[in-house]
Amino acid sequence: MTPSPPEEDRAERGAQLLSELAATSPELVLLATDPEGRVAWHGTSALRELGRTPDAVIGRPLAELLAERQVESLPPFRSDASCRSGPRLLNLVAADGSVVTVRALLESGPDGLLVAGVRLAAEEARLGEELLRLTNELATANREAVRRGRELERALERLRAANEVIERLARTDPLTHLVNRRGLEEAIAHERDRAERTGEPLSVVALDLDRFKRVNDTWGHAVGDRLLAAVGEALRAGVRPYDVAARLGGEEFLLVLPATRRERAADVAERLRARVADLVVEGLPERVTSSAGVAEHARGETTEALLARADAALYEAKRQGRDQVVVAPPPEPAG
Numbered sequence: 134m135t136p137s138p139p140e141e142d143r144a145e146r147g148a149q150l151l152s153e154l155a156a157t158s159p160e161l162v163l164l165a166t167d168p169e170g171r172v173a174w175h176g177t178s179a180l181r182e183l184g185r186t187p188d189a190v191i192g193r194p195l196a197e198l199l200a201e202r203q204v205e206s207l208p209p210f211r212s213d214a215s216c217r218s219g220p221r222l223l224n225l226v227a228a229d230g231s232v233v234t235v236r237a238l239l240e241s242g243p244d245g246l247l248v249a250g251v252r253l254a255a256e257e258a259r260l261g262e263e264l265l266r267l268t269n270e271l272a273t274a275n276r277e278a279v280r281r282g283r284e285l286e287r288a289l290e291r292l293r294a295a296n297e298v299i300e301r302l303a304r305t306d307p308l309t310h311l312v313n314r315r316g317l318e319e320a321i322a323h324e325r326d327r328a329e330r331t332g333e334p335l336s337v338v339a340l341d342l343d344r345f346k347r348v349n350d351t352w353g354h355a356v357g358d359r360l361l362a363a364v365g366e367a368l369r370a371g372v373r374p375y376d377v378a379a380r381l382g383g384e385e386f387l388l389v390l391p392a393t394r395r396e397r398a399a400d401v402a403e404r405l406r407a408r409v410a411d412l413v414v415e416g417l418p419e420r421v422t423s424s425a426g427v428a429e430h431a432r433g434e435t436t437e438a439l440l441a442r443a444d445a446a447l448y449e450a451k452r453q454g455r456d457q458v459v460v461a462p463p464p465e466p467a468g
Contacts, residue, residue, distance in 0.1 A: 170194050306380040308358060309365025317379035317387060324377075324391050325436050335430040336398035338388040339443040340368075340405065343422045343455040345384035356416040364423075367408045372401065387443075395429035395460050402427055402458045410456065422456035431464050438464065 165174040172190050190198065304316030312320060321337070328335040342348075342364065349357040361384065368378040368386060377389035388405075390398050402425040409423045426446025430439050446461035453459070 164195060166195050172198065306365070308361055309368075309380045310362075311365045311368060311386070312377055312379040314379070314381055317377065317381070317389070320377045320379075321389050321436055321440075324389055325430060325439070327391070328430050329432070332432075333392050334394045336390045336393045336395050336427060337430075337439060337443045338390065338398055338402045338405075338425055338427050339440070339447040340386040340388065340402065340409075340423055340425040341447055341451070342384035342409070343424055343451075345421075348417065348419075348421065352417055356414065360412070360414045360417060360421060363412050363414050364409055367412065368405060371405045371408060387440075395427055398427045398429065399458055399460050406456070406458055424450035424455045425458045426450055426461060427458060428461040429463070434464060 164172055164176070167173045171192050171194055175187070175190050185198070304312055304319070306313040324335055327333070342360070345357065345360075348360060361380075364386070365378075365380065368388070372378050372388060372390070375391060379387045379389070381387055388398075388401070390401060393401075406423050406425055410420060412421065414421075424447055426443045426449065428439055428443035428446060442461040442464065446459040450457050450459040
């Protein structure tokens with residue numbers, strides 16, 4: 134058997150270990166006890182954390198010092214402390230028989246204990262329960278946030294849909310369901326700019342019901358409204374999906390026909406004139422006719438000038454006896 138080292142050698146190694154710990158980790162709570170569990174040595178942090186003077190610590194049982202501590206825990210142990218054993222639970226028995234359970238990095242031997250970094254086990258359990266509670270609260274809050282986020286997304290989607298409906302209604306004539314004047318101004322400006330940019334043709338058709346005032350005066354405004362609604366339906370059905378059919382007001386209508394020459398626009402106007410003449414409206418025993426004027430956009434021409442030429446052609450159709458289509462000639466060259 135290897136002989137036991139002399140007592141002085143063992144004490145020297147213990148003192149060296151304590152010096153190394155105190156030098157490398159001065160913030161740790163370092164304590165050493167004798168074989169009876171009384172404090173034989175302490176680091177600087179131990180006095181500060183225990184709130185004691187050196188005379189009040191040396192020779193006192195470690196269990197009593199920890200039991201008397203007024204705060205809930207000492208600084209937690211450090212996993213990189215240079216004790217050979219890992220953190221363990223330790224029951225310290227005081228002189229009166231009370232037990233204090235701590236978790237610490239320990240080095241035990243016949244000469245006593247070296248304790249590095251102490252945490253009271255009761256406080257550790259309390260912290261664990263608090264951590265579990267906070268984790269559960271965080272999970273609940275996260276689920277609630279997800280639920281509220283989904284509700285907000287649905288609310289925003291409903292709001293977007295409502296805004297789309299409002300925007301569409303703001304550009305729609307409620308009686309004929311055609312584009313109203315506001316929507317027409319935006320549409321024709323867009324198509325005019327596109328025609329200028331691409332060089333594609335653009336034509337417009339101004340259409341007006343003949344003697345509409347007599348319909349209202351003779352058969353009543355309700356019949357007149359039914360006639361306007363029927364005309365609106367006929368115009369919508371008679372144009373392409375990307376054409377624009379608009380009601381300017383009263384019995385006046387306008388068609389915007391992108392990528393269309395005036396000859397083709399005149400054919401569209403003639404077909405719609407015939408449709409209007411064939412309409413059967415409840416409460417209206419007479420045939421209603423319409424007149425139309427067609428104009429094709431000229432390069433550099435303003436929207437106002439284009440519409441003025443279509444109106445002039447419409448008035449010419451009225452002058453020539455109504456129930457017909459007149460095509461406006463190209464504008465006179467400047468100069």
